[in-house]
Amino acid sequence: MHRARLASFGGWLVTLPLTLLGLLLVTFLIGRVMPIDPVIAIVGDRAPADVYERVRLELGLDRPLYEQFFRYCAAILSGNFGRSVMTSRPVLEDITRFFPATLELATIATILGVAAGVPTGVLAAVRQGSKIDQVIRFLTLIGHSVPIFVLGLVGLLVFYAKLQLVPGPGRINVAFDDIVTPVTGMLLLDAAFQGEWEVFRDAVGHILLPACVLAYFSLAYIARMTRAFMLEQLRQEYITTARVKGMSEMRVVWRHAFGNIAVPLVTVIALSYAGLLEGAVLTETIFSWPGLGQYLTVSLLNADMNAVLGATLVVGTVYLSLNLACDLIYRLVDPRTR
């Protein structure tokens, strides 16, 4: 068994770089065939021909595609992700600024989404056909169907503008700028570690509404999947047997039925979390949240390929890491996989 685990981990170590290489290659090729001139993104529309040509040569765009790709990969391996055209900073520095903002938002949204979505899905399944089930299905349908930017704008209008329960877009009030030194890049953690509780409270206020909007989006998906999984289990004969044996309904649902949906549910939650970690660009735009989604989108639209490739690497690594984490969690929740 020990050998099997080592083999499995070794397989992951081989898969990781190959997958990332493939991802980079596809993204690189897409970037080169996009009908947006990357030189114009740097020099602008008015640059004379000699400036345009000089920058084109500096970017290595006169070289064959395969050479351009290999040079980029060689630079990556030495830790040089290049410089972003849009921010004038090293891409690695940008990622250490933008990714934690997304990580913070996505993690809180997922925690809220799971905390509300899983019990809601179980309740809907147990009370299948009842009014509670119908209400839950209706609310999750809204979360699944309504465009997220609409949810975000309505949320701002109601909770910020009308009810004044939360602060407006942005990560923090301007009065608190530069008070907390970024260590992890996650404002809540940094403020707490440095004992800046007023900044912490302000940051909580600012993250709450966008996190709830994303959480509702996640909740809708998680609740519906949980309900579907639970319904399938509750139809099984072993559940009938358990009830006949006089087991309490609570035990039947949570100890037996729910235990058997843990594996697919972990997959659903991981997919939902990964989806948020790649950056919810519309939510970030509405709430002026400086996250990876906005960074990646703006870079793509400006053909800032260093930034696009760097962010793609991060997203790819996130998906692969979550994949590995899921495999480990399966072993914990399902003895049959050990």
Next chain:
Amino acid sequence: MIRRRTFASSLLAAPAIWPLRDALAQTPRDTLVMAAQLDDIISLDPHESFEFKGNETTTNIYEKLLTTHNTAPDKIVGELAESWEVSADSLTHTFRLKAGRKFASGNPITAQDAEYSLRRAVTLNKTPAFILTQFGLNGQNAAQMIRATDERTLVITIGEPISPSFFHYCLSANVGAIVDSKVVEANKQGDDWGNGWLKTHSAGSGPYTLRAWRASETVTLEANPNYPGQVRSRRVVTRHVAEPASQLLLLQRGDVDIARNLGPDQLKSLASDSTYKVQRSRKAAVIYMCMNQRHPELAKPQVREALKFAIDYDAIQRNIVSTTYDVHQAFLPLGFLGAVDDKPFRFDPARAKALLAEAGLPNGFSVTLDYSHIQPWSDIAQAIQATFAQVGVKLTLQPGEQRQVITRMRARQHEMLMLYWSPDYMDPHSNTEAFVSNPDNSDNARAKTLAWRNSWSVPELNAKVAAAVRERDAEKRAEMYIELQREHQRTSPFMILLQAIEVAAMRAGVSGLDIGPINDRIYYRETTKT
């Protein structure tokens, strides 16, 4: 045991116990907070920055030898220069700097700093450098052409005898910014002239210094204690808020003082509320359509004229962009030397059809239109499609991301195209050269002007453009541009549709924001709030 009712009640009470709406809802008294779209800034080095918000920011950090005031944009005044003279042959310009001026660092401003700055601009040769290199200045000859003869005297010799006002307007652009040479040199890496450092720092003498630029988040400026004039707001923070609806909410809740990108719908919602006011300032940007002369039908003069009469300019302005654009039909925006306000075109489908029939196209023809997919271009394109259909022209719309549209235009792959254009500096030659001049129509031409991009080249007009830029007499020069604009309206493959109005919405107690026709003429120093 906690009952469900007790638990639910305590959840509802939580916001009252721990209010999350921050106590600092109003902006700080000494800080002006603006909401704007900031994601176009790529550098805050004034000799590299050429984007709207980048230029707006650097113009509040740096000073130039010369400038213009927004109350009289056709008059050049000294900013760091106390006086200046031009030799009889128009080649040598001598500037005497003001005495006693200091940079934000405390270093005195000398002619050596001016010499360093202008040499830096032409040697770095970044995007805006063409504004100076067009006068024959470059990295190889800068040492001979740009010289400080003493602590307060700078002499610049240019390559050709052109209109002195043209050169002075170009010096007043941000690329002519004077930087603190000692600070920049202390932070240079290799032979980069400090460019790597100055992208994200400042070394100027203007009313503000750069405290921080966090890309896609904020730009924070602080008052320069060594600036001799009054600076009313100690700090200016511009927050990146991409969504205009979010900007409106922030303004209404008091979290920002000024919202810079509200659309017509948002502005209407503020119109009847006296706690807000809307400041309208004419800008030099124009929206235009163009016709690629490589298209056989569009190359016919009657077709070009017909299409100019197939657009309902007034209806577009009234129904789509009533608060943000005015109808304007000449390539020089109002406010520039020689600009005309002639509007020879109106929607006249009968005339358009007659012209098309004269061109041998009584049943019209089909053509595509490339344009940026964002508002208001999307709505304008659809309106034009509808009026074109009335004269028999089938217009197929091809929306795209803006840089994609620009790429197609530079490659001359479009048939018709709609975009906007903003002058690079406050001289009529900027737009004239772009819309009229095309001395080399080959694919390898050095100058890819708008005229080139549409394969339109008229040698007589090229000669008139060259003559106008050399004319020393301002009145004669203005007459030459008037003639060029009228000729352009009659014969060119361009339709100028609208001139931009910048609208800034602010709380009623805010005043003093000075918005000029181009982005390096937007000043914060007089802005205050009560």
